[in-house]
Amino acid sequence: MKFKLKYLGLAVVLPFLFIYGCKTQKGKFEFVNPKSGSKVLKGEKLQLKVNFNDVAIDSVVYSIDGNVFDRKRDTSSVVFDTEKHGFGSKRLSAKIYAEGKEDIAYSDLLVVPPAPKTYGFEVVNTFPHDSTAFTQGLFYEHGTLFESTGKEERSSLRKVDLTTGKVLQKMEGDGTYFGEGMTVVGDKIYFLTWLNKKGFVYDKANFKLIKSFDYGKSEQGWGLTYDGKQFIKSDGSSNIYFLDPTNLQETSSVRIFDDKGPVDKINELEYVEGKLYANIYDQSKDEVVIIDPVSGVVEGVINFVGLYDGVRKSADNEMNGIAYKAETKTFLVTGKDWTKLFEVRLTER
Structure with missing residues (x-):
């Protein structure tokens, strides 16, 4: 949270x-x-x-x-x-x-900008999810999930079997950092912390630390993804930040707008075919927005209300975590401490 x-x-x-x-x-x-x-x-x-x-x-x-x-x-x-x-x-x-x-x-x-398109969803599959995983980042690759979790005492980096939800590999933090967004590029995992203005790069195969980095001017780290040329980071505001792929310093930013004005609480990110999919950090609604990362315009809104029927506390159970499964053109979504992870197909309304 x-x-x-x-x-x-x-x-x-x-x-x-x-x-x-x-x-x-x-x-x-x-x-x-x-x-x-x-x-x-x-x-x-x-x-x-x-x-x-x-x-x-x-x-x-x-x-x-x-x-x-x-x-x-x-x-x-x-x-x-x-x-x-x-x-x-x-x-x-x-x-x-x-x-x-x-x-x-x-x-x-x-x-x-004009009002965004609205989308619903169709549940394709439901998978088990560790209810102690305070999900902050999610990435899918060849049947495997890479997941980052938060809170200082529970921050971790995980490799998870999608079908069973079994944690295959896990690196736990030492309580110093609040883990945040994560993405995988090639043979490396890039992992943000929340308030420390710091990120870490790990070897994907063995989770060994390769290096740390300071991500730049923004005060916080939330979501992280990669567009094939540069990293894109969120900090909970209405801005997204572009990071140099070599030194991971912020090079520029874009403000996010919909027809009502600036859209803040931009959280976990996933880059898919030229568009940026972003969780909105909000306990009252489960919502993902589709953003044009060049203009900052919100082009679509996906309403996931009703997706998760598990027990939810009054706080700390926000929907968070979105990954793309390219072979089926579906998305994998979950939330903080949710007992389930869902594979969904989007439907335009």
Whole structure:
């Protein structure tokens, strides 16, 4: 489980962003369209309208996030094309020169993508799963599961027989680190820790430590996967991070958006055919999102409510762990301390 402390930063920041985005303007001029705090779909062409209060205008300079995109010497209409800009919070401004003075009007927008497709699931197989495995990472290869588990006292790296759920090989932590996401590339296993900004590389055959690494600027490690060229890491925020395959340092990041805005609590990751599948860390719903890792757009949402019928505590039993079985084009999913692991086929609604 990630403790509530983990979201303290978000709890502080989000209300601030909301207040910032919906601030009222107190100058002589103000945007009538779009009103500050509006949510707009990327691709919309917005007809800008400013209330000039019948003042004789010398000129108006229109900007988005400080970058000028139009100039006028009168109050004639201006169109702002959202397609030319990215997702997220944007600040429109109109700098107005009139009567020998300079004033400015603002409108804060949230640019979002279209609503994602929704998916259900069909259970193909059900397998036993160790109820003491606090699953954080899952990877499938040739009938075998590689699994990482968390909590300092229970962190481990495992090799598991898919069919029986039997643990074939296991390396337990010493209580120092809270184990997190994991992935396999070639003959190596890459394993993150939660709060230590550290990861480890192990030999896949014998679980011997090859090296450790510091993963970069983000404060936490959650999920980890590999897209064939670079690693992709989550930290529980609405960002995903790209890691250099050689030194495993963060090189760039992308923020994740759906039609409602930024999507946070991105957790365990699996890269499949150009898309990123991510567990959402939430006790109240079992949900996986399908992300375009280039744009950060959530293109699909898989609702797994009703999948697991086992006993669940009020906390610490979130759905977590997703692996792709390429030969059948199915997914293997489980949760923290779940007694079952499921092979599922996705169905578009």
